[in-house]
Amino acid sequence: xxxxxxxxxxxxxxxxxxxxxxxxxxxxxxxxxxxxxxxxxxxxxxxxxxxxxxxxxxxxxxxxxxxxxxxxxxxxxxxxxxxxxxxxxxxxxxxxxxxxxxxxxxxxxxxxxxxxxxxxxxxxxxxxxxxxxxxxxxxxxxxxxxxxxxxxxxxxxxxxxxxxxxxxxxxxxxxxxxxxxxxxxxxxx
Amino acid sequence: xxxxxxxxxxxxxxxxxxxxxxxxxxxxxxxxxxxxxxxxxxxxxxxxxxxxxxxxxxxxxxxxxxxxxxxxxxxxxxxxxxxxxxxxxxxxxxxxxxxxxxxxxxxxxxxxxxxxxxxxxxxxxxxxxxxxxxxxxxxxxxxxxxxxxxxxxxxxxxxxxxxxxxxxxxxxxxxx
Numbered sequence: 032x033x034x035x036x037x038x039x040x041x042x043x044x045x046x047x048x049x050x051x052x053x054x055x056x057x058x059x060x061x062x063x064x065x066x067x068x069x070x071x072x073x074x075x076x077x078x079x080x081x082x083x084x085x086x087x088x089x090x091x092x093x094x095x096x097x098x099x100x101x102x103x104x105x106x107x108x109x110x111x112x113x114x115x116x117x118x119x120x121x122x123x124x125x126x127x128x129x130x131x132x133x134x135x136x137x138x139x140x141x142x143x144x145x146x147x148x149x150x151x152x153x154x155x156x157x158x159x160x161x162x163x164x165x166x167x168x169x170x171x172x173x174x175x176x177x178x179x180x181x182x183x184x185x186x187x188x189x190x191x192x193x194x195x196x197x198x199x200x201x202x203x204x205x206x207x208x209x210x211x212x213x214x215x216x217x218x219x220x
Numbered sequence: 221x222x223x224x225x226x227x228x229x230x231x232x233x234x235x236x237x238x239x240x241x242x243x244x245x246x247x248x249x250x251x252x253x254x255x256x257x258x259x260x261x262x263x264x265x266x267x268x269x270x271x272x273x274x275x276x277x278x279x280x281x282x283x284x285x286x287x288x289x290x291x292x293x294x295x296x297x298x299x300x301x302x303x304x305x306x307x308x309x310x311x312x313x314x315x316x317x318x319x320x321x322x323x324x325x326x327x328x329x330x331x332x333x334x335x336x337x338x339x340x341x342x343x344x345x346x347x348x349x350x351x352x353x354x355x356x357x358x359x360x361x362x363x364x365x366x367x368x369x370x371x372x373x374x375x376x377x378x379x380x381x382x383x384x385x386x387x388x389x390x391x392x393x394x395x396x
Contacts, residue, residue, distance in 0.1 A: 045276040055277070081318045084327045087234040087307030088241035088279040095308040096315070107312075111304060118276035119284035119300065126270055126285055137392040142262065144391020145269045146353045147365035148384060152272055153346035155374060156242050160339035163239070167332030176336035184340065191250060191341055195236045195334055202333040207325050 036067055037106050041094045041113035059093055069101050090114055225256060226295050230283045230302035238334040241279035244303075246341030248282055258290050265349055273384035279303050357395055365390065 040062035048055025056079065064075050082092040091111055098110025132138045164173045183189040229251045237244030245268065252258050259267075271281040280303050287299025311318070321327050353362050365387055372378040372386075 048275055077319065077322065080322050081315065082311060083331060084318060085307045085310050086236060086238050088277045088303065090277040091280060091304045092308055092311050095304065096311050099312055115276060115280040115300065118274045118281055121274055122270060122281045122285045123288045123296065126267060136396040140391040140396030141388040142266055142391065143357050143395040144365060144387045145384060146265060146349055147362045148369040148387045149265045149269045150346050150349035150353065151366050151369045153342050153349060157339050157343040157346055160239060160335050160342060164335040164339060167335065173336050177340055180337040180340040185344065191247060191337065192232065192236055194337055198333045198337065199330055202330040203326055
């Protein structure tokens with residue numbers, strides 16, 4: 032029963048959501064808090080905040096952790112499979128089919144037609160990340176980060192992994208100035 | 221060796237991608253297209269479009285598909301395993317410590333510091349997609365497709381699946 036509920040909750044929230052993990056979180060919240068009442072809103076918010084401090088996709092972290100809390104290790108596996116498996120299979124089948132016909136003129140036309148849409152999707156993601164950057168840092172700091180990253184990646188061809196790893200180490204080890212930092216955080220969050 | 225490479229790519233990109241699945245996309249592209257040469261930019265963009273047209277998390281769909289293409293079902297399994305398990309294990313084992321430090325500025329600013337760089341990577345990818353379009357088709361088509369899809373997805377909140385489908389039909393009819 033419990034495992035069936037876990038499957039339903041995560042299958043439904045994943046299949047009804049689109050636009051990647053972060054946008055489906057409200058749907059997960061609806062299932063977990065409102066429908067199955069496994070936890071209250073505050074606890075869900077805490078788990079989400081903690082999930083966001085770790086790297087990687089947010090949706091599978093939430094599914095895996097909540098599944099674990101409700102149904103142990105089988106619950107984890109169940110919740111994750113319900114979240115990801117159906118769409119991965121669909122993805123493989125559709126793209127493999129498309130590749131088989133890639134020499135046909137109209138299939139090539141399709142790949143030309145979708146490219147500007149990909150550009151728009153990526154531009155929207157860029158905008159989202161910039162907007163949420165401004166919530167955590169000041170405008171000038173974000174601008175500085177953007178210019179520096181652009182220069183390092185595009186002109187000096189530094190691997191982005193090196194830049195990100197350095198930023199993480201810097202964020203972790205830089206001393207925290209108690210007064211000012213707390214005030215800034217308080218205002219922005 | 222290929223299995224090791226698949227695991228490494230998805231492990232590394234997901235450990236560095238702060239800000240959920242979308243943050244890992246440019247990192248994956250860098251490895252898969254530039255470093256290992258498993259697919260062209262065009263193929264990667266098609267996979268991304270398809271991934272966005274389908275529901276569910278984007279990182280696992282990209283991992284599953286690229287892993288499958290390079291190493292069959294075992295490749296798909298390893299890519300998804302490398303995408304999902306490391307951060308999940310961290311979350312389950314470190315829950316107590318993370319809970320105590322969830323308001324710590326140190327922990328909070330880790331995500332904040334990485335986001336502008338991710339934005340740059342995504343912006344470069346967007347530019348690349350438009351530039352590749354510019355080489356292939358006329359500006360008029362690009363403007364119609366880009367403005368139309370932006371309006372439909374962002375203003376009218378039409379499902380991206382429908383928008384991608386429309387662009388595929390548009391391309392099949394007018395751009396073949």
